Amino acid sequence: MSSNARTRVTLLGSTGSIGTQGLQVVSAHPERFTVAAISGGSNHRLLAQQAAHYTPPLVAAATGTVEELTGAIAAAAREAGTTDYVPEVLVGPDAATEVAGRPSDVVLNGITGAIGLRPTLAALGSGARLALANKESLIIGGPIVREAAAPGQIVPVDSEHSAIAQALRSGRREEVRKLVVTASGGPFRGMSRAELREVTPEAALVHPNFAMGRVITTNSATLVNKGLELIEAHLLFDVPMDRIEAVVHPQQIIHSMVEFHDGAVVAQLGLPTMLAPIALGLSWPDRLADVETPVDWTQAADWRFEPLNHEAFPAVRLAQQVGEAGGTHPAVYNAANEVAVDAFHDGACGFLDIVGTISEVVSRHDDANFDAHTVEGVLAADEWARAEAAAVLAG
Template sequence: MSTRVTLLGSTGSIGTQGLQVIAAHPERFEVEVLAGGANTRLLAEQAARHRPSLVAAAGGTREKLAAAIAAAAEDAGVTGYVPEVVVGEEAATIAAGAPTDVVLNGITGAIGLRPTLAALRSGARLALANKESLIIGGPIVKDVAAPEQIVPVDSEHSAIAQALRSGRADEVRKLVVTASGGPFRGLDRAALREVTPAQALKHPNFAMGRVITTNSATLVNKGLELIEAHLLFDVPMERIEAVVHPQQIIHSMVEFHDGAVIAQLGLPTMLAPIALGLSWPERLTDVETPVDWTQAQDWRFEPLDDEAFPAVRLAQQVGAAGGTHPAVYNAANEVGVDAFHDGAARFTDIVDTIEQVLQRHDDARFDAHTVEGVLAADAWARDEAAGLLRTA
């Protein structure tokens, strides 16, 4: 019996790679639901190829999406395929709650929170690539999730999940999350002030969307990953650290109290983590090319430069503080990233703005245990960040 899969963010990087994995293992998976973004044409083509029972999109109209699917089906020679179509702000949440076995949440940003909760409440396994939903809604998500219902898809957290199978939870001394260092590794703060949006989108190893690629350049993404690791694996923030590993062959490590370190290795792509998220705890065959051991290779590790890249230090403070601090960190960053790409802020203004918004944040005003409270903190932080950037 095949595994039914829902893909949220099917037209993005994670979603398209997820469909690639599924297409390579047709005997194992069937696509039950697709929820895509603004690329209606691609979503329609995906639907015509995989024929899910439900197709959802955040924008446009039902009529336009249905017509696009019909046209794509005709082009593909598919007859008689007429899926249910849902469009609107709640489309991804509706899609996430539909009956299925696995939900791959590849949405980017805080908008992934409600779909994450809907997936968990449906009882499906959640293959989570939308780190923001766990980070901003940590207490809520953890209250809803059943034990082992969430399987991490971020390569770093997938690596940790795999390494943790080598020992008991009480044997873990430390989690070590690796970072490429981004395209600006080695630059000082003065040089970073002159970085352009085009330069920030040139990640050395991965092909990702605008937000995640920029977050990798500022190291905000690594800060978010430390918070995510804290929430996923119940390890205190002070026992989670980041190290720069430019080659990104070692995706992360777990240090045990006897001094042993277990690392997970693989090429710097997302195919293997996505596949494992879909099939957990089993491994699919021939997902990715292994490391070529016949070739000489040098792997290097460097400490983070907290002065040039303070985002990780800030995230460690935020993760330890808990409450709605992570939601504020994430929201202020998303506003800063947009302002930077719109030409309204410098590269260094992104993290500076996060820090200023956090300094103004009163956690007691917001309830971190309700969606409304978390989203209120998110909205406040966005307004605050926008105001700071307007006057910068």
């Protein structure tokens, strides 16, 4: 790509929270970016509207038919006045993987869940920089993803890991003593384990700072999300699990910190939104201008830190054990959680049963039966864990 060429961006999960904000960044910097491809799920109407607005040459969806999506794009193009726009259209469960492997400079993987693994590997195989918001693909496919990635090819988009990546610029790798990942504490911060027994699905979906999808919002309520983030930090930055910890910071102004061996701690601060880490993922290592409103230093503010209550929220400690075990244990942790979250929202189990199910499935897992260095082995462990979680929940 020449110095004057615009960066070609592919967005996977373009109709979700990360994808729509990624397009917002692209819109704000048309001189810097062009959209090479977008891929979404079942929301054909929004996907078609995005396609008509950004006119990428390739559009894909996980569900429906080519005819349905083509028709939706044609209708959206007529509304937008871009009737001469006729992209290549792909539909099906492998469409996102196909899109991720096509020529692009940056692939933003904003897909939620384990289904993001193959697209992540396809993006890495294409040579594009991977702006990774789909933490599950790294967590379940850790050894495979790390082997597939060239040095510096993955740029984290999770706000916590983006913060760590920024803070790590302040020192050499051998000077790092500890990574500190901050957590809001979720909507049930301060509640006892007994009180958590009565939590409803509706209450679990009310995050104090972010508007997110059902799975990740529930994961934030159980703190499973924080457990997954500790594993992700271990895999991204090659820091041992026993040197990564979580601390509750309700305001989420400090997104995470790096402690160096001289005792200095470097933190990255910003409002609790995703725009800045998404923009940095697209433009790394450069910073784009005026992405987010900075902290207002003329206003008084109190920023609080609290130790994590492991008795009420055992998901983080369990994740630390899983991360230490390695292999396919993280894949099992993630898969069992996804099944349990669905069961909770379907009224088939209680809030505490989510982590209880994960713990039981992890305890039954024999890593020797699965090959963590092949996609087939990882997905077999994922499938086993989902079946085992369903059995545990069925009683």
